[in-house]
Amino acid sequence: MKIGITERGDAGLDFDWLLALKFKTMEGIIAITKDPSKLVELDLPKNVIIHCTITGLGLRWEPNVPDKSQSLKAYKELVNQYGGSRVVLRIDPIVPYTPHLQEAEDILSHRLGRVRISFIDMYPHVRERYFNRMGTEFRRWKGVHAPFTERNDVLRMMEETGPIEVCGEPDFPCTGCVSKVDLVAMGLEEPMSAKRYPEKGQRSYCPCLVVKTELLTNRHPCAHECIYCYWKD
Numbered sequence: 001m002k003i004g005i006t007e008r009g010d011a012g013l014d015f016d017w018l019l020a021l022k023f024k025t026m027e028g029i030i031a032i033t034k035d036p037s038k039l040v041e042l043d044l045p046k047n048v049i050i051h052c053t054i055t056g057l058g059l060r061w062e063p064n065v066p067d068k069s070q071s072l073k074a075y076k077e078l079v080n081q082y083g084g085s086r087v088v089l090r091i092d093p094i095v096p097y098t099p100h101l102q103e104a105e106d107i108l109s110h111r112l113g114r115v116r117i118s119f120i121d122m123y124p125h126v127r128e129r130y131f132n133r134m135g136t137e138f139r140r141w142k143g144v145h146a147p148f149t150e151r152n153d154v155l156r157m158m159e160e161t162g163p164i165e166v167c168g169e170p171d172f173p174c175t176g177c178v179s180k181v182d183l184v185a186m187g188l189e190e191p192m193s194a195k196r197y198p199e200k201g202q203r204s205y206c207p208c209l210v211v212k213t214e215l216l217t218n219r220h221p222c223a224h225e226c227i228y229c230y231w232k233d
Contacts (some may be wrong), residue, residue, distance in 0.1 A: 001188070003178045004215040005030045009222045011050075012038035021045070024135040026144075026213065028186040030089070030177060033226055034065045037074035046086075047186045050078055050175070051116065053090040056103030061095075062226045068103075072110050077218030084113020085185040092167060093120035093228055096150045097140060108158055116175070117158065118167040119151050125232045133227055145170060147189060168206045 006017050020026040021044075028047040033039060036052040041049035041113070044050075052075040056068045065071075067133040068220050078087045089111050094104045096119055108115065121144050122130075130138045141147060155172065158164050165175040175181060182188055221229045 001027045001211045002209045002213045003028045003182070003209070004213050005217050006032050006214075007175060007177070008214055008216040009218050010034055010224060011073065012036065013222055013224070014216050014218065016217070020040075020215055021048070024207050027213075028182070028188055029215070030182060032177075034062070034226075035074075036071055036078055037066065040074050040077050040081075044082065047188065048082075049086045049088065049182055049185060050082065051088045051090040052078065053092055054107050055091060055093065056107050057095065057100060057105075061228065064224045065226065068107065072107070074108070075110070076112065079112045080187065087112075088114040088116055088165075090116045090167075092116060092118045094118070094154060095120050096146050096154045098126065101154065104154075105157075106163055111161060114165060114181075115158070115162070116165040116167050116177075117155070118169050119146055119154075121145065126228055126230075129233070131231075142165060162163050170205050172205075174205055174207050176206065176212075178208045178212040180209070194212075 004017060005021045005071050010033050011017055011031035012033035015029060017029060018030055020072055030049045030051065031039065032051040032053060034053045036050065039050055052071065054071045054075065075087065075089060091107055094117055122138060123144055127138050155164060155166065165173045167177060168174060180190055219231065220233060221231045
């Protein structure tokens with residue numbers, strides 16, 4: 001079994017992942033996009049899951065990402081088409097302080113099913129990019145990850161609205177982007193090989209299943225030009 005995913009880029013900008021549907025090379029696909037409106041007109045089979053990434057961080061953080069109102073509208077349309085188990089509201093990343101946290105709370109209020117979150121990783125190249133765009137240093141915390149107490153407070157608050165899937169976050173139980181939950185949503189049976197993803201370089205706190213397969217080939221920031229992108233410029 002192979003489950004394709006679009007983690008290296010955006011499924012609304014790079015449609016190479018559709019080749020896996022055309023040639024049926026994957027048993028399932030997880031398409032992750034910051035522009036869900038680009039997927040609304042597609043007639044996708046039941047073995048496709050869509051992650052609608054909506055952060056509300058705004059143009060200084062995400063220069064070329066559509067306005068959140070447009071993306072929320074598309075998210076609702078996709079849920080109406082495919083259901084709340086196959087269309088995931090992905091608030092990723094969260095910057096856990098005001099006013100950004102207020103935006104995340106507002107987006108969460110629109111949930112219609114599954115929700116995934118993670119918190120911003122302030123890698124050295126992300127801090128440099130932040131300085132170049134904002135003209136000031138990022139001083140909230142010194143390390144890559146926000147303090148546990150700040151992240152935990154956000155998670156506890158969000159869990160009041162229902163279950164929250166946490167993506168690749170240290171100090172928390174996490175649900176992989178390719179998980180048993182996804183196999184069930186796709187109507188697939190769990191194979192014997194459906195174990196944790198062991199690939200070299202994978203974060204130790206990522207519990208994705210070994211059946212995960214990347215569908216996009218790019219190794220550089222996409223056209224959204226998000227300040228927090230893990231790819232270096």
